[in-house]
Amino acid sequence: MIITKKKxxxxxxxxxxxxxxxxxxxxxxxxxxxxxxxxxxIEELKTELEAAGKTVTGGFVAKTGCQAxxxxxxxxQFKEALDQTDCVIVMSCGAGTQSAVEIFPEKAxxxxxxxxxxxxxxxxxxxxxxxxxxxxxxxxxTGGVCPVTACPKGILNGPCGGTKDGHCEISAEIPxxxxxxxxxxxxLGRLEEFGQTTLAAKDWSASIKPRxxxxxxxxxxxxxxxxxxx
Amino acid sequence: xxxxxREALESGKFVVTAEAGPPKGTDISTLLHDLDLMKGKxxxxxxxxxxxxxxxxxxxxxxxxxxxxGMEPILQMTCxxxxxxxxxxxxxxxxxxxxxxxxxxTGDHVLAGDHKGAKPVYDVESVQLLKVVDGLNTGKxxxxxxxxxxxxxxxxxxxxxxxxxxxxxMLKFQxxxxxxxxxxxxxxxxxxxxFKEFMAFARKFPVKVLAGLVILKSxxxxxxxxxxxxxxxxxxxxxxxxxxxxxxxxxxTGMNIAARHIRRLKEEKICDGVHxxxxxxxxxxxxxxxxxxxx
Numbered sequence: 394m395i396i397t398k399k400k401x402x403x404x405x406x407x408x409x410x411x412x413x414x415x416x417x418x419x420x421x422x423x424x425x426x427x428x429x430x431x432x433x434x435i436e437e438l439k440t441e442l443e444a445a446g447k448t449v450t451g452g453f454v455a456k457t458g459c460q461a462x463x464x465x466x467x468x469x470q471f472k473e474a475l476d477q478t479d480c481v482i483v484m485s486c487g488a489g490t491q492s493a494v495e496i497f498p499e500k501a502x503x504x505x506x507x508x509x510x511x512x513x514x515x516x517x518x519x520x521x522x523x524x525x526x527x528x529x530x531x532x533x534x535t536g537g538v539c540p541v542t543a544c545p546k547g548i549l550n551g552p553c554g555g556t557k558d559g560h561c562e563i564s565a566e567i568p569x570x571x572x573x574x575x576x577x578x579x580x581l582g583r584l585e586e587f588g589q590t591t592l593a594a595k596d597w598s599a600s601i602k603p604r605x606x607x608x609x610x611x612x613x614x615x616x617x618x619x620x621x622x623x
Numbered sequence: 624x625x626x627x628x629r630e631a632l633e634s635g636k637f638v639v640t641a642e643a644g645p646p647k648g649t650d651i652s653t654l655l656h657d658l659d660l661m662k663g664k665x666x667x668x669x670x671x672x673x674x675x676x677x678x679x680x681x682x683x684x685x686x687x688x689x690x691x692x693g694m695e696p697i698l699q700m701t702c703x704x705x706x707x708x709x710x711x712x713x714x715x716x717x718x719x720x721x722x723x724x725x726x727x728x729t730g731d732h733v734l735a736g737d738h739k740g741a742k743p744v745y746d747v748e749s750v751q752l753l754k755v756v757d758g759l760n761t762g763k764x765x766x767x768x769x770x771x772x773x774x775x776x777x778x779x780x781x782x783x784x785x786x787x788x789x790x791x792x793m794l795k796f797q798x799x800x801x802x803x804x805x806x807x808x809x810x811x812x813x814x815x816x817x818f819k820e821f822m823a824f825a826r827k828f829p830v831k832v833l834a835g836l837v838i839l840k841s842x843x844x845x846x847x848x849x850x851x852x853x854x855x856x857x858x859x860x861x862x863x864x865x866x867x868x869x870x871x872x873x874x875x876t877g878m879n880i881a882a883r884h885i886r887r888l889k890e891e892k893i894c895d896g897v898h899x900x901x902x903x904x905x906x907x908x909x910x911x912x913x914x915x916x917x918x
Contacts, residue, residue, distance in 0.1 A: 548745070548749075549750075551792070551795030552792055554782075554810050555854070556792070562735070563734045563735070572788060575794070584794075588797055591750055591754070592751075594747040597746065
Protein backbone atom coordinates (compact mmCIF):
# COMPACT_ATOMS: atom_id res chain seq x y z
CA MET A 394 0.00 0.00 0.00
CA ILE A 395 0.99 3.66 -0.33
CA ILE A 396 2.32 4.98 2.96
CA THR A 397 1.42 8.54 3.84
CA LYS A 398 2.04 10.83 6.77
CA LYS A 399 0.24 13.96 7.82
CA LYS A 400 1.79 17.23 6.76
CA UNK A 401 2.70 19.66 9.50
CA UNK A 402 -0.69 21.14 10.42
CA UNK A 403 0.52 24.71 10.93
CA UNK A 404 2.18 24.77 7.51
CA UNK A 405 -0.86 23.15 5.94
CA UNK A 406 -3.19 25.82 7.31
CA UNK A 407 -0.80 28.55 6.21
CA UNK A 408 -0.56 27.15 2.69
CA UNK A 409 -4.38 27.19 2.40
CA UNK A 410 -4.74 30.66 3.87
CA UNK A 411 -6.39 32.15 0.79
CA UNK A 412 -9.31 29.66 0.89
CA UNK A 413 -12.21 29.59 3.36
CA UNK A 414 -14.65 26.82 2.48
CA UNK A 415 -13.33 23.28 2.40
CA UNK A 416 -14.48 19.80 1.50
CA UNK A 417 -12.43 16.96 3.04
CA UNK A 418 -11.88 13.85 0.95
CA UNK A 419 -10.39 10.76 2.61
CA UNK A 420 -9.80 7.25 1.28
CA UNK A 421 -10.85 3.91 2.73
CA UNK A 422 -7.77 2.05 1.55
CA UNK A 423 -4.13 2.90 2.35
CA UNK A 424 -4.76 6.30 3.95
CA UNK A 425 -7.28 4.82 6.39
CA UNK A 426 -4.77 2.13 7.42
CA UNK A 427 -2.07 4.77 7.77
CA UNK A 428 -4.32 6.85 9.99
CA UNK A 429 -4.10 9.81 7.62
CA UNK A 430 -7.37 9.77 5.69
CA UNK A 431 -10.12 7.84 7.47
CA UNK A 432 -13.28 9.16 9.16
CA UNK A 433 -11.50 10.04 12.47
CA UNK A 434 -8.87 12.08 10.63
CA ILE A 435 -11.57 13.90 8.66
CA GLU A 436 -13.30 14.83 11.95
CA GLU A 437 -9.99 15.92 13.44
CA LEU A 438 -9.06 18.18 10.51
CA LYS A 439 -12.61 19.59 10.43
CA THR A 440 -12.27 20.63 14.08
CA GLU A 441 -8.88 22.20 13.43
CA LEU A 442 -10.10 24.11 10.38
CA GLU A 443 -13.16 25.37 12.23
CA ALA A 444 -10.99 26.45 15.14
CA ALA A 445 -8.99 28.48 12.61
CA GLY A 446 -12.19 30.22 11.52
CA LYS A 447 -12.72 28.23 8.33
CA THR A 448 -15.87 26.52 7.10
CA VAL A 449 -16.05 22.83 6.26
CA THR A 450 -18.91 22.20 3.84
CA GLY A 451 -18.60 18.43 3.99
CA GLY A 452 -16.39 15.39 4.14
CA PHE A 453 -16.30 11.87 2.72
CA VAL A 454 -14.13 8.78 2.77
CA ALA A 455 -13.93 7.59 -0.83
CA LYS A 456 -13.70 3.86 -1.38
CA THR A 457 -10.59 4.04 -3.57
CA GLY A 458 -9.31 7.57 -3.95
CA CYS A 459 -6.87 6.78 -6.74
CA GLN A 460 -9.74 5.55 -8.89
CA ALA A 461 -11.11 8.79 -10.31
CA UNK A 462 -14.19 7.43 -12.07
CA UNK A 463 -15.54 5.56 -9.06
CA UNK A 464 -14.77 8.45 -6.72
CA UNK A 465 -16.57 10.88 -9.02
CA UNK A 466 -19.71 8.71 -8.91
CA UNK A 467 -19.50 8.44 -5.11
CA UNK A 468 -19.19 12.22 -4.77
CA UNK A 469 -22.40 12.96 -6.71
CA GLN A 470 -24.39 12.82 -3.45
CA PHE A 471 -22.30 15.77 -2.11
CA LYS A 472 -23.01 18.09 -5.04
CA GLU A 473 -24.37 20.87 -2.86
CA ALA A 474 -21.52 20.80 -0.36
CA LEU A 475 -18.99 20.65 -3.17
CA ASP A 476 -20.57 23.59 -5.00
CA GLN A 477 -20.08 25.71 -1.88
CA THR A 478 -16.42 24.67 -1.55
CA ASP A 479 -13.50 26.68 -2.83
CA CYS A 480 -10.88 24.06 -1.95
CA VAL A 481 -10.93 20.27 -1.71
CA ILE A 482 -8.44 18.87 0.80
CA VAL A 483 -7.42 15.37 -0.17
CA MET A 484 -6.44 13.21 2.79
CA SER A 485 -4.91 10.28 0.91
CA CYS A 486 -1.78 10.01 -1.26
CA GLY A 487 -0.42 12.02 -4.18
CA ALA A 488 -2.31 9.73 -6.53
CA GLY A 489 -5.59 10.37 -4.71
CA THR A 490 -4.92 14.10 -4.78
CA GLN A 491 -4.44 14.02 -8.53
CA SER A 492 -7.62 11.97 -9.02
CA ALA A 493 -9.39 14.86 -7.28
CA VAL A 494 -7.70 17.34 -9.61
CA GLU A 495 -9.19 15.33 -12.48
CA ILE A 496 -12.63 15.33 -10.84
CA PHE A 497 -12.53 19.05 -9.96
CA PRO A 498 -10.78 20.76 -12.86
CA GLU A 499 -12.00 24.21 -11.75
CA LYS A 500 -11.33 23.92 -8.01
CA ALA A 501 -8.27 24.19 -5.84
CA UNK A 502 -7.14 20.76 -4.57
CA UNK A 503 -4.65 20.53 -1.67
CA UNK A 504 -2.95 17.46 -0.18
CA UNK A 505 -3.03 17.09 3.60
CA UNK A 506 -0.43 14.30 3.53
CA UNK A 507 3.06 13.58 2.25
CA UNK A 508 3.30 10.34 0.25
CA UNK A 509 6.28 8.29 1.35
CA UNK A 510 6.65 4.82 -0.13
CA UNK A 511 5.10 1.54 -1.16
CA UNK A 512 4.92 -0.22 2.17
CA UNK A 513 4.27 -3.50 3.88
CA UNK A 514 2.23 -3.27 7.07
CA UNK A 515 4.23 -5.04 9.78
CA UNK A 516 1.90 -4.19 12.64
CA UNK A 517 -1.04 -1.85 13.02
CA UNK A 518 0.12 1.53 11.63
CA UNK A 519 3.73 0.34 11.28
CA UNK A 520 5.16 0.10 7.79
CA UNK A 521 8.33 -1.05 6.04
CA UNK A 522 9.51 -0.30 2.54
CA UNK A 523 10.32 -3.52 0.73
CA UNK A 524 9.69 -2.80 -2.94
CA UNK A 525 10.92 0.17 -4.99
CA UNK A 526 8.75 -0.51 -8.05
CA UNK A 527 11.94 -0.59 -10.15
CA UNK A 528 10.20 -2.26 -13.07
CA UNK A 529 12.62 -5.19 -13.30
CA UNK A 530 12.15 -7.61 -10.38
CA UNK A 531 15.22 -9.50 -9.15
CA UNK A 532 13.61 -11.28 -6.18
CA UNK A 533 13.96 -14.64 -7.96
CA UNK A 534 17.74 -14.21 -7.84
CA THR A 535 18.05 -12.80 -4.34
CA GLY A 536 16.16 -15.26 -2.20
CA GLY A 537 13.08 -13.06 -2.11
CA VAL A 538 14.78 -10.12 -0.37
CA CYS A 539 15.00 -6.97 -2.50
CA PRO A 540 18.51 -5.43 -2.49
CA VAL A 541 17.34 -2.49 -4.59
CA THR A 542 15.18 -1.44 -1.64
CA ALA A 543 16.65 -3.06 1.48
CA CYS A 544 20.22 -1.89 0.76
CA PRO A 545 20.56 1.93 0.95
CA LYS A 546 23.07 1.69 -1.89
CA GLY A 547 20.97 -0.75 -3.90
CA ILE A 548 23.99 -3.02 -4.31
CA LEU A 549 23.22 -6.06 -6.45
CA ASN A 550 26.21 -8.28 -5.76
CA GLY A 551 26.88 -8.65 -2.06
CA PRO A 552 27.50 -6.57 1.03
CA CYS A 553 29.70 -3.48 1.05
CA GLY A 554 32.50 -3.07 3.57
CA GLY A 555 30.12 -1.29 5.90
CA THR A 556 28.40 -4.36 7.35
CA LYS A 557 28.80 -4.48 11.09
CA ASP A 558 27.42 -7.43 13.04
CA GLY A 559 25.02 -7.98 10.16
CA HIS A 560 23.80 -4.40 10.18
CA CYS A 561 24.11 -1.46 7.82
CA GLU A 562 26.78 1.23 8.05
CA ILE A 563 24.20 3.98 7.85
CA SER A 564 22.10 2.71 10.75
CA ALA A 565 22.41 -0.12 13.23
CA GLU A 566 18.63 -0.40 12.95
CA ILE A 567 18.84 -1.57 9.34
CA PRO A 568 19.76 -5.24 8.92
CA UNK A 569 22.24 -5.66 6.04
CA UNK A 570 20.23 -6.70 2.98
CA UNK A 571 23.05 -8.91 1.74
CA UNK A 572 23.47 -10.71 5.04
CA UNK A 573 19.73 -11.43 4.90
CA UNK A 574 20.03 -12.59 1.30
CA UNK A 575 23.03 -14.76 2.20
CA UNK A 576 21.07 -16.38 5.04
CA UNK A 577 18.07 -17.01 2.81
CA UNK A 578 20.16 -18.47 0.00
CA UNK A 579 21.95 -20.62 2.57
CA UNK A 580 18.63 -21.96 3.88
CA LEU A 581 17.46 -22.63 0.33
CA GLY A 582 20.69 -24.50 -0.43
CA ARG A 583 21.52 -21.99 -3.16
CA LEU A 584 24.75 -20.47 -1.82
CA GLU A 585 26.75 -21.64 -4.78
CA GLU A 586 24.48 -19.68 -7.07
CA PHE A 587 24.85 -16.63 -4.81
CA GLY A 588 28.62 -16.77 -5.20
CA GLN A 589 28.68 -17.42 -8.90
CA THR A 590 25.95 -15.16 -10.23
CA THR A 591 26.96 -11.58 -10.92
CA LEU A 592 23.91 -9.45 -11.45
CA ALA A 593 24.34 -6.99 -14.30
CA ALA A 594 23.67 -3.30 -13.80
CA LYS A 595 19.95 -2.63 -13.82
CA ASP A 596 18.12 -1.30 -16.82
CA TRP A 597 16.73 1.84 -15.28
CA SER A 598 14.80 2.63 -18.44
CA ALA A 599 12.16 0.34 -16.92
CA SER A 600 11.47 3.02 -14.33
CA ILE A 601 11.59 6.22 -16.34
CA LYS A 602 8.74 8.49 -15.32
CA PRO A 603 5.91 8.95 -15.98
CA ARG A 604 5.07 5.29 -16.44
CA UNK A 605 1.83 4.09 -18.00
CA UNK A 606 0.31 0.65 -18.40
CA UNK A 607 -2.69 -0.38 -20.43
CA UNK A 608 -3.52 -4.03 -19.91
CA UNK A 609 -6.94 -3.51 -21.43
CA UNK A 610 -5.61 -2.89 -24.92
CA UNK A 611 -3.85 -6.25 -24.93
CA UNK A 612 -6.98 -8.03 -23.66
CA UNK A 613 -9.14 -6.25 -26.26
CA UNK A 614 -6.81 -7.37 -29.01
CA UNK A 615 -6.81 -10.93 -27.69
CA UNK A 616 -10.60 -11.22 -27.43
CA UNK A 617 -10.94 -9.51 -30.83
CA UNK A 618 -8.75 -12.21 -32.30
CA UNK A 619 -10.84 -14.96 -30.74
CA UNK A 620 -14.00 -13.49 -32.15
CA UNK A 621 -12.52 -13.53 -35.60
CA UNK A 622 -11.69 -17.21 -35.23
CA UNK A 623 -15.30 -17.93 -34.37
CA UNK B 624 53.88 2.41 -20.96
CA UNK B 625 52.32 0.03 -18.47
CA UNK B 626 51.67 0.67 -14.82
CA UNK B 627 54.84 0.81 -12.72
CA UNK B 628 52.68 -0.22 -9.75
CA ARG B 629 51.65 -3.33 -11.64
CA GLU B 630 55.24 -4.05 -12.59
CA ALA B 631 56.34 -3.71 -8.98
CA LEU B 632 53.61 -6.14 -7.86
CA GLU B 633 54.41 -8.61 -10.61
CA SER B 634 58.14 -8.46 -9.86
CA GLY B 635 57.41 -9.95 -6.46
CA LYS B 636 58.63 -6.85 -4.64
CA PHE B 637 56.92 -6.02 -1.33
CA VAL B 638 54.91 -3.06 -2.55
CA VAL B 639 53.94 0.04 -0.56
CA THR B 640 51.09 2.34 -1.47
CA ALA B 641 49.94 5.33 0.53
CA GLU B 642 46.87 7.49 0.46
CA ALA B 643 46.53 11.13 -0.48
CA GLY B 644 43.23 12.73 0.45
CA PRO B 645 42.37 15.71 -1.76
CA PRO B 646 41.59 18.80 0.33
CA LYS B 647 38.31 20.63 0.61
CA GLY B 648 39.14 23.82 -1.23
CA THR B 649 41.71 24.80 -3.80
CA ASP B 650 44.73 25.19 -1.53
CA ILE B 651 46.79 22.10 -2.31
CA SER B 652 50.06 23.24 -0.71
CA THR B 653 49.98 20.62 2.08
CA LEU B 654 49.14 17.88 -0.39
CA LEU B 655 52.05 18.88 -2.64
CA HIS B 656 54.39 18.93 0.35
CA ASP B 657 53.25 15.45 1.46
CA LEU B 658 53.68 14.09 -2.06
CA ASP B 659 57.25 15.42 -2.11
CA LEU B 660 57.99 13.60 1.15
CA MET B 661 56.66 10.30 -0.23
CA LYS B 662 58.18 10.60 -3.72
CA GLY B 663 60.66 7.84 -4.53
CA LYS B 664 59.61 5.90 -1.43
CA UNK B 665 56.14 4.53 -2.11
CA UNK B 666 55.24 2.61 -5.25
CA UNK B 667 51.93 4.34 -5.81
CA UNK B 668 49.60 6.90 -4.31
CA UNK B 669 45.89 6.22 -3.92
CA UNK B 670 43.87 9.36 -4.48
CA UNK B 671 40.58 9.10 -2.63
CA UNK B 672 37.24 9.95 -4.23
CA UNK B 673 35.34 12.32 -1.96
CA UNK B 674 36.17 10.03 0.95
CA UNK B 675 33.50 9.53 3.61
CA UNK B 676 31.16 11.27 1.15
CA UNK B 677 32.69 14.62 2.11
CA UNK B 678 32.92 16.90 -0.93
CA UNK B 679 36.51 17.71 -1.93
CA UNK B 680 38.69 18.14 -5.04
CA UNK B 681 38.00 15.32 -7.48
CA UNK B 682 40.27 12.31 -7.53
CA UNK B 683 40.98 12.67 -11.26
CA UNK B 684 42.51 16.15 -10.94
CA UNK B 685 44.76 15.15 -8.04
CA UNK B 686 45.83 11.97 -9.88
CA UNK B 687 47.04 14.23 -12.71
CA UNK B 688 48.99 16.29 -10.20
CA UNK B 689 50.53 13.08 -8.79
CA UNK B 690 51.52 12.10 -12.34
CA UNK B 691 53.05 15.51 -12.98
CA UNK B 692 55.18 14.97 -9.86
CA GLY B 693 56.55 11.85 -11.55
CA MET B 694 54.68 9.54 -9.19
CA GLU B 695 52.24 6.71 -9.87
CA PRO B 696 48.61 7.40 -8.98
CA ILE B 697 45.82 4.93 -8.24
CA LEU B 698 42.51 6.54 -9.14
CA GLN B 699 39.89 5.66 -6.55
CA MET B 700 36.47 5.61 -8.16
CA THR B 701 33.22 5.31 -6.29
CA CYS B 702 29.75 4.80 -7.74
CA UNK B 703 28.06 7.20 -5.33
CA UNK B 704 28.22 10.39 -7.37
CA UNK B 705 28.20 9.44 -11.04
CA UNK B 706 25.98 7.30 -13.22
CA UNK B 707 27.38 4.88 -15.81
CA UNK B 708 27.83 7.65 -18.35
CA UNK B 709 29.83 9.79 -15.94
CA UNK B 710 31.95 6.89 -14.69
CA UNK B 711 32.90 5.67 -18.15
CA UNK B 712 33.56 9.18 -19.37
CA UNK B 713 35.89 9.86 -16.42
CA UNK B 714 37.65 6.53 -17.00
CA UNK B 715 38.33 7.42 -20.64
CA UNK B 716 39.57 10.81 -19.47
CA UNK B 717 41.83 9.19 -16.86
CA UNK B 718 43.35 6.96 -19.51
CA UNK B 719 44.27 9.82 -21.84
CA UNK B 720 45.83 11.68 -18.90
CA UNK B 721 48.10 8.67 -18.39
CA UNK B 722 46.47 7.24 -15.26
CA UNK B 723 47.07 3.49 -15.28
CA UNK B 724 45.51 2.20 -12.06
CA UNK B 725 41.95 2.35 -10.87
CA UNK B 726 40.44 1.14 -7.61
CA UNK B 727 36.73 0.36 -7.97
CA UNK B 728 34.48 0.91 -4.98
CA THR B 729 30.79 1.37 -4.32
CA GLY B 730 31.51 4.31 -1.99
CA ASP B 731 30.41 5.49 1.44
CA HIS B 732 26.79 6.54 1.58
CA VAL B 733 25.97 10.24 1.27
CA LEU B 734 24.56 10.09 4.81
CA ALA B 735 28.15 9.62 6.07
CA GLY B 736 29.23 12.92 4.56
CA ASP B 737 28.64 16.66 4.58
CA HIS B 738 25.92 16.86 1.91
CA LYS B 739 23.32 14.59 3.45
CA GLY B 740 20.54 15.87 1.18
CA ALA B 741 22.42 14.77 -1.97
CA LYS B 742 20.85 12.17 -4.23
CA PRO B 743 22.93 8.98 -3.99
CA VAL B 744 23.52 7.58 -7.49
CA TYR B 745 24.70 3.93 -7.27
CA ASP B 746 23.63 3.33 -10.87
CA VAL B 747 26.26 0.57 -10.81
CA GLU B 748 28.28 -0.82 -7.88
CA SER B 749 31.82 -2.08 -7.31
CA VAL B 750 31.49 -5.51 -8.96
CA GLN B 751 29.75 -4.03 -11.97
CA LEU B 752 32.28 -1.17 -12.16
CA LEU B 753 35.11 -3.72 -12.34
CA LYS B 754 33.32 -5.27 -15.32
CA VAL B 755 32.96 -1.86 -16.90
CA VAL B 756 36.73 -1.25 -16.60
CA ASP B 757 37.38 -4.68 -18.07
CA GLY B 758 35.08 -3.80 -20.96
CA LEU B 759 36.77 -0.45 -21.61
CA ASN B 760 40.14 -2.23 -21.55
CA THR B 761 38.92 -4.51 -24.32
CA GLY B 762 37.47 -1.67 -26.36
CA LYS B 763 33.78 -1.80 -25.47
CA UNK B 764 31.58 0.49 -23.44
CA UNK B 765 28.84 -0.74 -21.13
CA UNK B 766 26.28 -0.75 -23.93
CA UNK B 767 28.59 -2.83 -26.12
CA UNK B 768 29.55 0.08 -28.36
CA UNK B 769 32.99 -0.07 -29.95
CA UNK B 770 35.51 2.45 -28.57
CA UNK B 771 37.93 4.33 -30.78
CA UNK B 772 40.92 3.40 -28.65
CA UNK B 773 40.58 1.29 -25.53
CA UNK B 774 41.80 1.99 -21.99
CA UNK B 775 44.82 0.40 -20.34
CA UNK B 776 43.86 0.07 -16.71
CA UNK B 777 45.26 -2.17 -14.02
CA UNK B 778 42.11 -2.46 -11.94
CA UNK B 779 41.70 -3.28 -8.30
CA UNK B 780 39.11 -3.50 -5.59
CA UNK B 781 38.75 -3.42 -1.83
CA UNK B 782 37.88 -6.10 0.69
CA UNK B 783 37.12 -6.02 4.39
CA UNK B 784 38.77 -9.10 5.96
CA UNK B 785 37.22 -8.36 9.37
CA UNK B 786 33.64 -7.90 8.13
CA UNK B 787 30.99 -9.42 10.38
CA UNK B 788 29.71 -11.85 9.29
CA UNK B 789 32.67 -12.72 7.00
CA UNK B 790 31.05 -15.27 4.65
CA UNK B 791 29.02 -12.90 2.42
CA UNK B 792 32.06 -10.59 2.20
CA MET B 793 34.25 -13.48 1.01
CA LEU B 794 31.71 -14.43 -1.66
CA LYS B 795 31.78 -10.84 -2.82
CA PHE B 796 35.57 -10.98 -2.94
CA GLN B 797 35.22 -13.93 -5.32
CA UNK B 798 32.77 -11.99 -7.45
CA UNK B 799 35.24 -9.12 -7.66
CA UNK B 800 37.97 -11.50 -8.79
CA UNK B 801 35.64 -12.95 -11.41
CA UNK B 802 34.74 -9.40 -12.53
CA UNK B 803 38.37 -8.66 -13.30
CA UNK B 804 39.99 -7.31 -10.12
CA UNK B 805 43.76 -7.74 -10.37
CA UNK B 806 44.72 -6.40 -6.99
CA UNK B 807 43.04 -5.78 -3.64
CA UNK B 808 43.69 -3.17 -0.98
CA UNK B 809 42.09 -4.15 2.29
CA UNK B 810 40.27 -2.22 4.97
CA UNK B 811 42.59 -1.53 7.91
CA UNK B 812 43.73 -4.68 9.68
CA UNK B 813 45.36 -4.89 13.12
CA UNK B 814 45.24 -8.59 13.94
CA UNK B 815 47.94 -10.24 11.81
CA UNK B 816 47.06 -13.81 12.85
CA UNK B 817 43.47 -13.23 11.80
CA PHE B 818 44.67 -11.60 8.57
CA LYS B 819 46.75 -14.71 7.83
CA GLU B 820 43.53 -16.73 7.86
CA PHE B 821 42.02 -14.34 5.31
CA MET B 822 45.16 -14.59 3.17
CA ALA B 823 45.00 -18.39 3.22
CA PHE B 824 41.65 -17.94 1.47
CA ALA B 825 42.72 -15.06 -0.80
CA ARG B 826 45.83 -16.94 -2.00
CA LYS B 827 43.56 -19.36 -3.86
CA PHE B 828 42.92 -16.60 -6.38
CA PRO B 829 45.25 -15.02 -8.95
CA VAL B 830 45.25 -11.56 -7.36
CA LYS B 831 47.72 -9.41 -5.44
CA VAL B 832 46.75 -8.28 -1.96
CA LEU B 833 47.96 -5.20 -0.10
CA ALA B 834 47.14 -5.11 3.60
CA GLY B 835 45.52 -1.86 4.72
CA LEU B 836 47.12 -0.09 7.67
CA VAL B 837 45.77 2.91 9.53
CA ILE B 838 48.21 4.51 11.97
CA LEU B 839 46.85 4.65 15.52
CA LYS B 840 47.44 8.06 17.09
CA SER B 841 46.04 7.24 20.50
CA UNK B 842 44.09 4.70 22.51
CA UNK B 843 41.08 6.97 22.07
CA UNK B 844 41.36 6.72 18.31
CA UNK B 845 41.55 2.92 18.52
CA UNK B 846 38.41 2.84 20.64
CA UNK B 847 36.71 5.20 18.22
CA UNK B 848 37.57 2.94 15.27
CA UNK B 849 36.24 -0.11 17.11
CA UNK B 850 33.00 1.62 17.99
CA UNK B 851 32.32 3.49 14.77
CA UNK B 852 34.06 2.04 11.74
CA UNK B 853 32.52 -1.18 10.43
CA UNK B 854 35.09 -3.80 9.51
CA UNK B 855 37.86 -2.40 11.72
CA UNK B 856 38.79 -4.24 14.92
CA UNK B 857 41.74 -3.09 16.98
CA UNK B 858 42.67 -5.87 19.46
CA UNK B 859 42.69 -4.88 23.12
CA UNK B 860 46.40 -5.67 23.55
CA UNK B 861 47.31 -2.98 21.00
CA UNK B 862 45.07 -0.46 22.76
CA UNK B 863 46.79 -1.38 26.05
CA UNK B 864 50.19 -1.01 24.42
CA UNK B 865 49.40 2.55 23.35
CA UNK B 866 47.77 3.39 26.67
CA UNK B 867 50.86 2.11 28.45
CA UNK B 868 53.19 4.33 26.45
CA UNK B 869 55.02 7.22 28.12
CA UNK B 870 53.26 10.58 28.04
CA UNK B 871 53.49 12.13 24.56
CA UNK B 872 54.60 8.86 22.99
CA UNK B 873 51.19 7.50 21.88
CA UNK B 874 51.68 8.41 18.22
CA UNK B 875 55.19 6.98 18.20
CA THR B 876 53.86 3.75 19.70
CA GLY B 877 51.17 3.68 17.01
CA MET B 878 53.82 4.12 14.34
CA ASN B 879 55.93 1.39 15.91
CA ILE B 880 52.95 -0.96 15.81
CA ALA B 881 52.41 -0.20 12.10
CA ALA B 882 56.13 -0.74 11.38
CA ARG B 883 56.14 -4.00 13.34
CA HIS B 884 53.12 -5.24 11.38
CA ILE B 885 54.74 -4.30 8.07
CA ARG B 886 57.91 -6.18 9.02
CA ARG B 887 55.96 -9.29 9.89
CA LEU B 888 53.75 -9.14 6.79
CA LYS B 889 56.88 -8.85 4.65
CA GLU B 890 59.12 -11.35 6.45
CA GLU B 891 56.48 -14.06 6.63
CA LYS B 892 55.42 -13.26 3.03
CA ILE B 893 51.82 -13.03 4.23
CA CYS B 894 50.71 -10.65 1.47
CA ASP B 895 52.11 -8.70 -1.48
CA GLY B 896 52.48 -5.32 0.15
CA VAL B 897 50.86 -2.74 2.35
CA HIS B 898 48.57 0.22 1.82
CA UNK B 899 49.24 2.89 4.43
CA UNK B 900 46.31 5.17 5.19
CA UNK B 901 47.84 7.97 7.24
CA UNK B 902 44.65 10.11 7.30
CA UNK B 903 46.19 13.56 7.65
CA UNK B 904 49.64 12.34 8.75
CA UNK B 905 51.05 11.60 5.32
CA UNK B 906 54.37 13.09 6.42
CA UNK B 907 54.72 10.11 8.78
CA UNK B 908 54.60 7.54 5.96
CA UNK B 909 58.38 7.68 5.24
CA UNK B 910 59.08 7.49 9.00
CA UNK B 911 57.05 4.30 9.31
CA UNK B 912 58.67 2.84 6.22
CA UNK B 913 62.07 3.53 7.71
CA UNK B 914 61.09 1.96 11.02
CA UNK B 915 59.85 -1.09 9.06
CA UNK B 916 63.20 -1.39 7.30
CA UNK B 917 61.78 -0.60 3.88
CA UNK B 918 63.99 2.46 3.21
